[in-house]
Amino acid sequence: MTDKLMRRLTLKDVAKRLNVSTATISNAFNRPDQLSAELRNSILQECESIGYFGPNAAARSLRTGRTGIVGVVLSDKLSFSLSDTVASQFLQGISEVLDEAEYNMLLLSSHEDDLQNRMQASMVDGFIVYGHRPQQYTNAPWSMPNKQTIAVDSFITGCASVNVENYQGAKTIANHALRHKPEHVAILGLCLLDTDRVCRIREDELFDYAAAISVQRLHGYFAAFEENGYKVNAENIWNIPNNVYKLAHQAAREALQMSDRPTLLLCMSDLIAIAAIQVAQKMGLRVPEDLHVVGFDGIPDSVNLHPTLTTIHQQNVAKGRIAAELFLGQREAKEEILKTELVIGESCP
Amino acid sequence: MTDKLMRRLTLKDVAKRLNVSTATISNAFNRPDQLSAELRNSILQECESIGYFGPNAAARSLRTGRTGIVGVVLSDKLSFSLSDTVASQFLQGISEVLDEAEYNMLLLSSHEDDLQNRMQASMVDGFIVYGHRPQQYTNAPWSMPNKQTIAVDSFITGCASVNVENYQGAKTIANHALRHKPEHVAILGLCLLDTDRVCRIREDELFDYAAAISVQRLHGYFAAFEENGYKVNAENIWNIPNNVYKLAHQAAREALQMSDRPTLLLCMSDLIAIAAIQVAQKMGLRVPEDLHVVGFDGIPDSVNLHPTLTTIHQQNVAKGRIAAELFLGQREAKEEILKTELVIGESCP
DNA sequence: TTGTAGGCGTTATCAA
DNA sequence: TTGATAACGCCTACAA
Numbered sequence: 001m002t003d004k005l006m007r008r009l010t011l012k013d014v015a016k017r018l019n020v021s022t023a024t025i026s027n028a029f030n031r032p033d034q035l036s037a038e039l040r041n042s043i044l045q046e047c048e049s050i051g052y053f054g055p056n057a058a059a060r061s062l063r064t065g066r067t068g069i070v071g072v073v074l075s076d077k078l079s080f081s082l083s084d085t086v087a088s089q090f091l092q093g094i095s096e097v098l099d100e101a102e103y104n105m106l107l108l109s110s111h112e113d114d115l116q117n118r119m120q121a122s123m124v125d126g127f128i129v130y131g132h133r134p135q136q137y138t139n140a141p142w143s144m145p146n147k148q149t150i151a152v153d154s155f156i157t158g159c160a161s162v163n164v165e166n167y168q169g170a171k172t173i174a175n176h177a178l179r180h181k182p183e184h185v186a187i188l189g190l191c192l193l194d195t196d197r198v199c200r201i202r203e204d205e206l207f208d209y210a211a212a213i214s215v216q217r218l219h220g221y222f223a224a225f226e227e228n229g230y231k232v233n234a235e236n237i238w239n240i241p242n243n244v245y246k247l248a249h250q251a252a253r254e255a256l257q258m259s260d261r262p263t264l265l266l267c268m269s270d271l272i273a274i275a276a277i278q279v280a281q282k283m284g285l286r287v288p289e290d291l292h293v294v295g296f297d298g299i300p301d302s303v304n305l306h307p308t309l310t311t312i313h314q315q316n317v318a319k320g321r322i323a324a325e326l327f328l329g330q331r332e333a334k335e336e337i338l339k340t341e342l343v344i345g346e347s348c349p
Numbered sequence: 350m351t352d353k354l355m356r357r358l359t360l361k362d363v364a365k366r367l368n369v370s371t372a373t374i375s376n377a378f379n380r381p382d383q384l385s386a387e388l389r390n391s392i393l394q395e396c397e398s399i400g401y402f403g404p405n406a407a408a409r410s411l412r413t414g415r416t417g418i419v420g421v422v423l424s425d426k427l428s429f430s431l432s433d434t435v436a437s438q439f440l441q442g443i444s445e446v447l448d449e450a451e452y453n454m455l456l457l458s459s460h461e462d463d464l465q466n467r468m469q470a471s472m473v474d475g476f477i478v479y480g481h482r483p484q485q486y487t488n489a490p491w492s493m494p495n496k497q498t499i500a501v502d503s504f505i506t507g508c509a510s511v512n513v514e515n516y517q518g519a520k521t522i523a524n525h526a527l528r529h530k531p532e533h534v535a536i537l538g539l540c541l542l543d544t545d546r547v548c549r550i551r552e553d554e555l556f557d558y559a560a561a562i563s564v565q566r567l568h569g570y571f572a573a574f575e576e577n578g579y580k581v582n583a584e585n586i587w588n589i590p591n592n593v594y595k596l597a598h599q600a601a602r603e604a605l606q607m608s609d610r611p612t613l614l615l616c617m618s619d620l621i622a623i624a625a626i627q628v629a630q631k632m633g634l635r636v637p638e639d640l641h642v643v644g645f646d647g648i649p650d651s652v653n654l655h656p657t658l659t660t661i662h663q664q665n666v667a668k669g670r671i672a673a674e675l676f677l678g679q680r681e682a683k684e685e686i687l688k689t690e691l692v693i694g695e696s697c698p
Numbered sequence: 699t700t701g702t703a704g705g706c707g708t709t710a711t712c713a714a
Numbered sequence: 715t716t717g718a719t720a721a722c723g724c725c726t727a728c729a730a
Contacts, residue, residue, distance in 0.1 A: 008495050010707055021717040026709060035715065057472040058416060059707035061407035062722050067472060069455065079441035079666075083434060092428035095456070104471060105456050106418065107444070120402035122453055123416060123472055146357050245650065282655075300594075306631075359723055370701040375725060384699065408723035411706050 009052040071106045071124035075131045085299040093320020150326045154212050160326045160333040166213050169312040169340035170220025178228040182264035186255045190268040192239040198250045203234040248275035270295035292348040307346030314340045358401040420455045420473035424480045434648040442669020499675045503561045509675045509682040518661040518689035519569025527577040531613035535604045539617040541588040547599045552583040597624035619644035641697040656695030
């Protein structure tokens, strides 16, 4: 029965107890090849029995200069990020790779006030920054000296990055949707403005602010408009500040209550598209008969819907995996662009 | 322009550079009251300009014995936990409190093989263990020496805990549902067996294995059965190993395809209830006319459904907050039990 | 208010 | 294969 009240055992204590040097104990834990298997096993067994569970993490980290932790910086309040399927899949991808490499994941939110300090002070080997907002880019706390940083759904000068074909994807799906010759088109956009309100955007701020990926998608839509001879005014574009149902519902209601009711809704996320369909159905509109809706993301939840969703599928888990691999140096540092794929569902055949 | 290639500045370097002692620099960062505001500001400013961003985390942690990190141990693969609304809300609650206290959150999954080692080796001041499975309890890696541990949706000997009125909640909602005198009752249960398959359970394993909270809910249902003169066989009880749509759909399909089709489904989570309603509707059944469905959790997603869900609301965010407060010692250590509330929706009026 | 110095628990470089 | 020893960067008595 070990004394629980004693201060934690140190490697030195153990060495003394077992009559070997500290180096030997250390090697037993870290470098199996540096001593006989026999000795090693007996040491590990002894350690366990006397209640020494391995080297102190802080000390080891001070000595080696690495922590085995990567800070994942999410762009929203954690509540939003964590409840967002897309972000969850991304995190899953990261965690798959990190698990393998015995790395752990520290969650940070770029919504925090003193992010820069928090980042500097946090015990991590570096960061994976997930889709930060532009104004945050401007403040540029991202270039931490000596800390590996990977940008995801965004670009940071001097850092490797993973992005998705946002422009091409948006253009593809808009082209597909416009083949139905919709009478009126509206866009339910995500993070197009620096505000936390659901609102339309003004002509003069069309590509102004906006998270990088939203701007790219917007440009994609507009390219398709041009090719198809459409002209969409800013007043037919809504800004939804966060990817949550409540706000998406509001925007969808506003859009569908216009006198020139849209017959096509281009939604910048699947969640928004799902919300829009719900609103439409509640208003007695049939999808796709009365209204076409397309999304973006390809989240698995949408598989069970009726109507099923027409959307641009992106590889979220892969995005996470690649980000983690870049971080760990398992993959050559560069700017990765992931392909997207048009998935045709019932909401816009 | 600072030289990015130089090894990182240390507190000592800075002290030399500014012609003050290391203690002063340290105090400037950690103990504002130990020096004049004037001096402090000038020091901080200088530090920023020469590119010193504060004390090294590992060294500080070695010295002080604390890391400012709490390990959150999730019971499933991260992908499941992260995509689960209930877990996300819980994490949100935690992060709200931790943010305040300048603590960070390290994600661990109890699904990992060498969890015990990972936990020991990880740089955390302690753990919040979220609904671990019983067999894991048995292996009991939870009693880490000198590491504060809080149990959530479960109990760990000697640790403070946060739980929900699972028994009472389940009994309440079952009682409510049974007032409609359903002809046949089935239970779609969560984590009732130690398997990753969707399947029915056998009479002899009814309360056998099972995550603590599932057992409690099951007991609650059965108490209501007894009070209302119902008898429900094990073969009307399904095990769903993870709270995900795909598996829930499968179980719901199996249940609703029985010859004595259930007219009441008691679901151990809202997600399962939603899945069940989707399946029912796809089969042409009307809810609640042909089938009553009740859930458990009270997730916000369910607000937008048709029919709306009858469920037991539990305070997930609060659960996270309390767990974090217990962890931080902001709340007296004990076994907290959160109240639940019956929410009556259209799925079972 | 400021400076000095010892030690937190490891790991890595040697030499034995 | 093993053992001694010097960092790693910081915090905090304690002394000035």
